[in-house]
Amino acid sequence: MYGSMSPFSSRSMASKTQVGFIGLGNMGNPMAKNLLKHGYPVIATDVFPESCKELQELGAQIVDNPAEVADKADRIVTMLPSSPNVIDVYTGANGILKKVKKGSLLIDSSTIDPAVSKEMALAVEKMGAVFMDAPVSGGVGAATSGKLTFMVGGVEEEFTAAQELLSCMGANVVYCGAVGTGQAAKICNNMLLAIGMIGTSETMNLGIRLGLDPKLLAKILNMSSGRCWSSDTYNPVPGVMEGVPSGNNYQGGFGTQLMAKDLGLAQATATNTKTPVPLGSLAHQIYRMMCARGYAGKDFSSVFMFLREDEKEEGQ
Amino acid sequence: MYGSMSPFSSRSMASKTQVGFIGLGNMGNPMAKNLLKHGYPVIATDVFPESCKELQELGAQIVDNPAEVADKADRIVTMLPSSPNVIDVYTGANGILKKVKKGSLLIDSSTIDPAVSKEMALAVEKMGAVFMDAPVSGGVGAATSGKLTFMVGGVEEEFTAAQELLSCMGANVVYCGAVGTGQAAKICNNMLLAIGMIGTSETMNLGIRLGLDPKLLAKILNMSSGRCWSSDTYNPVPGVMEGVPSGNNYQGGFGTQLMAKDLGLAQATATNTKTPVPLGSLAHQIYRMMCARGYAGKDFSSVFMFLREDEKEEGQ
Amino acid sequence: MYGSMSPFSSRSMASKTQVGFIGLGNMGNPMAKNLLKHGYPVIATDVFPESCKELQELGAQIVDNPAEVADKADRIVTMLPSSPNVIDVYTGANGILKKVKKGSLLIDSSTIDPAVSKEMALAVEKMGAVFMDAPVSGGVGAATSGKLTFMVGGVEEEFTAAQELLSCMGANVVYCGAVGTGQAAKICNNMLLAIGMIGTSETMNLGIRLGLDPKLLAKILNMSSGRCWSSDTYNPVPGVMEGVPSGNNYQGGFGTQLMAKDLGLAQATATNTKTPVPLGSLAHQIYRMMCARGYAGKDFSSVFMFLREDEKEEGQ
């Protein structure tokens, strides 16, 4: 219904024509591969040339910079570490906007400040193209298996076109509202996740000190009102569950440093909107203290270890 | 196997003989009624004589004090507001221990400091009787409909006997371990519940300020890692769910003051065991601030309102 | 020594030539008046024309926009509410940079993110001019009486020139280091101030509840290690000291909303530099909650009232 009236119908019909991909890091690399697997010709770039090799061998065309990607593809996905990278890739000297075509669809899957997403959307709109923010939940594993969840913000009429691409890389593609709401949903979820994880860790630790068996305590919480994702799906206490980072010395999973970054974004948006987030704010500080004390590279459920009594003397 | 050797077998076989009940408040009253409904003769007392009237009309025998209850019943349930009341009912001048019979089973369903439960257990044991702590989760509604959850701490051999009585008043009776672990499980659950509720409230408030529809945000959280009981079963935002206090001006439910009390217990046990509980501690402070600002009688999910911007000027 | 080699010597010698002033709000207005009193011809502008009337009557020349100020004065002071205003006044369509002269000295006394100060400094430097950040401590009273403290960041060689102007408006002019360190010093001081004020309020409230006389408690703290500016100079408890907002229903002084803004800046700089500031962060949240509960316009020492038990029921 929407589509027939769309000024962009040529592009949205043009399935299996080239898709641009910018940012081939731990997440971007498997995502771009999934586009290739689904039969899309991919034209890609990254600031680190070596990041491009694997994709090139798989048949992707590698170009020098974002502007060249925009010159050759009218659908582009970006997956970058932080706001300044996004700003640079879009508006920099060799940025997308230097050569973007009218009617292009630009999807940013980076996790950044929603205010920056809105800024980018405005700049993109001025060039006659469309911008959507589509941050993901799920880590490298989900990116590899094509099971990511995308939270998408932007003009509703364009959602179907975005969904066509994103569903090659994810199991869920959720429309959240206007530009920036994809980021908002991601940030909100991760803030509550961090609160639940620290809360679960404190609670399990306290229960153990009070003489409860950790498996039994997890079972009781999970049948009661204390239940949360961190208690029933990703329990931070070694031995309570299998197949989670707590069972593997907190290797893999979602790094403490990345959680600290997302909580910093949550804090920034809360400050800008004058919203009180006392627990979210303390969660941010705790993950920040963990980074300062050597936990940056461990899974974020290692907060259980951070809070637990440690026998050895530190910092002597 | 355990039972056959038990010195208490006469009592545990003696179903449908008198059961004592001490503390006929909002919770104790419907609990005692459920014992009556299940055919147990009840012998009861309360410091407020008027609290006993209804039960008396239903056939319970009312006596003057805990000692008299202990004189006539060898199974007693206590349901009292706080630690000092429990200490008084057990060890006071007219306390249970003045007349407790050897082999009696004393079950305390109050929510109190597990250290006090352990003290009571020692004093009871010296008299040749058995003490179990069995605090409940679920409010007045669950007490009335016999759907409480009991978390039970004490000697495992006695659990079957306790279960026989408690299952008349609750849908779940969970054995947690040694004396005090029932309290520990209750306190741990409620601490994580409070953290989850405040976290959900902050998150929903932030998402709304960032332009997300609250129902959509709840849906996204509930399919993601932010999911928790407060987001999917008891959402604090008016209009997101039906049949919860947020839909009824935060009337009914679990009062902020009661949550503050339970968090105070959690804090005390954490302090005594030198366990860091940063979010639990801040949750305690937030519920304490809410009590100071007039929210004491509202459901604990009203923290959403406490954090939300209020238009009117206060305290002029 | 420095001065003789300076390319800007013509300007720095040119005392009593025109000084520009942009931003005539509660603070800027008395500051500009003090420049007039010291004999400087002032050329001023503000987005609200009515703000300019009083200064015009006192002899200042009023122009339409910052560019015109820059056209006529080679020393300019800006005093604006927040970062976006500063960005606009410097780099906007009618901003200072449109007409700034080489060698001009631009002093920004707004309290903003030090990162924005650095951005402005770079932009100003490209035009061949000099930028210094010089936020103030002290309120409207100190601005009126010329007793402000200026914390100055920028090239050390230019400090003397800045000091000449700033000492007309303040009693202390402190050189802090490179551009942005003036803001850093201001933000750091106010963060510690907020922590001390909330801490003093909690402590006084707790002591009173424990039976201590508030004046006696203040005296004990002030002779002990609990001593701080909020306990000995600006005590938040009514009746303990005279001449402070707590003695006047928390009227006047430094508004809760302004403190919340400064704490937001502290939080942003801490997030950006990955510095853990757990108490600063919680202080921010408490002042933010106070704004949400109607304390925005009261002096920031009213946190004592916010934490104190309130008899009346709220939000029914």
Place this chain on the structure above:
Amino acid sequence: MYGSMSPFSSRSMASKTQVGFIGLGNMGNPMAKNLLKHGYPVIATDVFPESCKELQELGAQIVDNPAEVADKADRIVTMLPSSPNVIDVYTGANGILKKVKKGSLLIDSSTIDPAVSKEMALAVEKMGAVFMDAPVSGGVGAATSGKLTFMVGGVEEEFTAAQELLSCMGANVVYCGAVGTGQAAKICNNMLLAIGMIGTSETMNLGIRLGLDPKLLAKILNMSSGRCWSSDTYNPVPGVMEGVPSGNNYQGGFGTQLMAKDLGLAQATATNTKTPVPLGSLAHQIYRMMCARGYAGKDFSSVFMFLREDEKEEGQ
């Protein structure tokens, strides 16, 4: 005026008669020595016999238990680690109350819960004797040099008699009010001290990250509203001040574990009196986390190091 009517005048006149001292730990030992120096015959005991040797060599009489002390002295000072020790020393099987004489003056200098002080006072009063709480501020150094500050709670008529003894061991003896207010004052001071110390550490760390010189920042804070004892007298940043633990790898001073204990008492009294103490509560948690991470034995100003970025990877 008071004195002439006192039923205890015989004792209070009886200067230089025997003084009992119970608890010869790090603090009690130098305190008792100062009584000897001032010419008081001391009769002492401790649960660890070896703690008594030094004092015995200096002329003190050592007895087996508190009851024997009470049998021989009608003025007794107790200096014990925590509430349970105090309860035992007063009310235990060989406790003071077994042999206390009517009219005796019992001064407890331990830092404990004021509620326990009140309990002890009631028990002592029943025996016709007088109890005062008189906790100290100042560490081992001040105890040795007789420069402690005593905060005294109890009947005002007895203050002069207490002061006579306490002034041999301290430079300041402050009357605080009814029994328990000495503890209250101590606890309040130390809570505000902890808040100020953590706040100063966060602030200094943030300022340094923002490019400020630490000595300069301390100077600016100390001339501004951020000033507090921790910034101007006991600065936690190495190199800013001399003669403080931060200059000596945080050796000596006031241990993190002891601060955590005092904050636990503050938390307990706040919980019991339903007083919100958000920053005090978070300060408690931070010192508790520090104990869990190996800082227990370092001076409490080492929170600066705890918050600072650490290069090495921990807990691998």
